[in-house]
Amino acid sequence: MSEKICVIGTGYVGLVTAIGLSDFGNHIIGVDVDTAKIENLKKGISPIYEPGIEEYLLRNLKSKRLEFSNDIDESIRKSTVIFIGVGTPSLKSGEADLSQVISVTDTIAENLNEYKIIVTKSTVPVGTNQMIIDRIKSKTDKTFDVVSNPEFLREGKAIIDFFNPDRVIIGCKSDKARKIMEDVYRTLRINQTPFVWCNLETAELIKYASNAFLATKITFINQIANLSEKIGADVHLVAKAMGMDGRISQKFLHPGPGYGGSCFPKDTRALANIGNRLNVDMSLVKEVIKANENQKLFVAEKIRKCYKNNNIKTVAILGLAFKAETDDMRESPSIVVINELLKDNLIIKVNDPKSMDNAKIIFGDKIKYFENEFDAVKDADLLIILTEWNEYRNIDINRIKKLMNGNIIIDTRNILDGKELEKMGFKYIATGR
Ligand code: UDX
Numbered sequence: 001m002s003e004k005i006c007v008i009g010t011g012y013v014g015l016v017t018a019i020g021l022s023d024f025g026n027h028i029i030g031v032d033v034d035t036a037k038i039e040n041l042k043k044g045i046s047p048i049y050e051p052g053i054e055e056y057l058l059r060n061l062k063s064k065r066l067e068f069s070n071d072i073d074e075s076i077r078k079s080t081v082i083f084i085g086v087g088t089p090s091l092k093s094g095e096a097d098l099s100q101v102i103s104v105t106d107t108i109a110e111n112l113n114e115y116k117i118i119v120t121k122s123t124v125p126v127g128t129n130q131m132i133i134d135r136i137k138s139k140t141d142k143t144f145d146v147v148s149n150p151e152f153l154r155e156g157k158a159i160i161d162f163f164n165p166d167r168v169i170i171g172c173k174s175d176k177a178r179k180i181m182e183d184v185y186r187t188l189r190i191n192q193t194p195f196v197w198c199n200l201e202t203a204e205l206i207k208y209a210s211n212a213f214l215a216t217k218i219t220f221i222n223q224i225a226n227l228s229e230k231i232g233a234d235v236h237l238v239a240k241a242m243g244m245d246g247r248i249s250q251k252f253l254h255p256g257p258g259y260g261g262s263c264f265p266k267d268t269r270a271l272a273n274i275g276n277r278l279n280v281d282m283s284l285v286k287e288v289i290k291a292n293e294n295q296k297l298f299v300a301e302k303i304r305k306c307y308k309n310n311n312i313k314t315v316a317i318l319g320l321a322f323k324a325e326t327d328d329m330r331e332s333p334s335i336v337v338i339n340e341l342l343k344d345n346l347i348i349k350v351n352d353p354k355s356m357d358n359a360k361i362i363f364g365d366k367i368k369y370f371e372n373e374f375d376a377v378k379d380a381d382l383l384i385i386l387t388e389w390n391e392y393r394n395i396d397i398n399r400i401k402k403l404m405n406g407n408i409i410i411d412t413r414n415i416l417d418g419k420e421l422e423k424m425g426f427k428y429i430a431t432g433r
Helices: 012-023 035-042 053-062 072-078 099-110 128-137 158-163 175-184 186-190 200-231 235-243 264-278 283-309 333-342 356-366 373-377 397-403 418-423
Strands: 004-008 027-031 066-069 081-084 116-120 144-148 168-172 195-198 314-318 347-351 382-385 408-411 427-429
Touching: 004 012, 004 072, 012 027, 012 053, 012 066, 012 081, 012 158, 027 035, 027 072, 035 066, 053 066, 053 158, 066 072, 072 099, 081 099, 081 175, 099 116, 099 128, 116 128, 116 175, 128 144, 128 200, 144 175, 144 200, 168 175, 168 200, 175 186, 195 200, 200 235, 200 264, 200 283, 264 283, 283 333, 283 382, 283 408, 314 333, 314 373, 333 347, 333 356, 347 356, 347 373, 373 397, 418 427
Parallel strands: 004 027, 004 081, 027 066, 081 116, 116 144, 168 195, 314 347, 314 382, 382 408, 408 427
Antiparallel strands: 144 168
């Protein structure tokens, strides 16, 4: 690949894209307005916690295929392919905030010195890529193509996902751009990764439809879990048996305290909003959004019932991140649960292997933080598991037994062995079983 590529934005998507594409043999400039971030990246320090990321970062810095810069203008001018990987957070209305995408688009237009391909990696509402085309055309006569290439990586598995995608979606109208994109992704094409070539709007919708469908699947199994608890069924066997039907599949049927993170909540809201804007019924997605909020409250209520019935004053919470292997607290169910518990003036002692700094920003001194899970559990009347970290799956239960004041465990992720715990004298409250 002779073309120079620049990736604008060094958040989750942008940074992993920059590192991954350079590992494929491309020459990449990662660009961000945040100078501190860029200085750290040049030294091989990642701004996010993500398994494997620093190893790949260092390796590609060393090979000189990957560089970082604050100079967005120059990086654009030097590059033929420009990936946009900036954030598209939710506005209060639920609509995606496109201000960063628009500002980058304008900067690209100003620096369009020769033919370039602008590739949108950020998740953007249907119609955004066309808007980018119109906006650049209104500012310059230079030729360019816009390509929609949504990213499906999961936090905590971002590196693995980038190198082993289930499929690569490329919305692209021009043959010239297609040839260059084929080259950018040559490694994946050689590896037989399926590619879906389509128009811009289809690519945009594939991303939203996929995330909304997965969010729906989780929400569905959460409601089945709540029903299982009432009727004495085991949701894991229900999910397993459902998944044996190849049309359903077992993935994303794990019950829990509700989905969180930087994508599902934001993307479901944005999809509902697109429906509102275009007057298309998106009632199913809207119900999923509502049911997921209810799920977080349902879990808080289940915990509340437990501590009210047992006159509990001190609660230990293990896990704050929205899922394991990330330090991300965005829209984490733990935020809703802890805020509910705080209404009752409980003493809340918490531990999380990675997200305590982010939790401190959210809760301040309203809860007590412990670097070690055993210190968090010490003297607690009730232990609650909110995130499925491996550290907690294999926790030394004998030690927990000695440290706790009470004997009740609420496991919102079903990661512990209830039978074993009950034999040891614990009262174990699982999810949907
Ligand atoms: C998701 C998508 O999977 C990814 O393709 C997209 O690009 C970004 O959004 P991510 O948010 O990193 O990735 O995490 P994911 O593993 O999908 O989990 C999302 C949420 O759903 C988490 O809160 C997780 O705990 C929850 N979840 C997931 C369940 O409750 N049950 C499941 O079976 C799966």
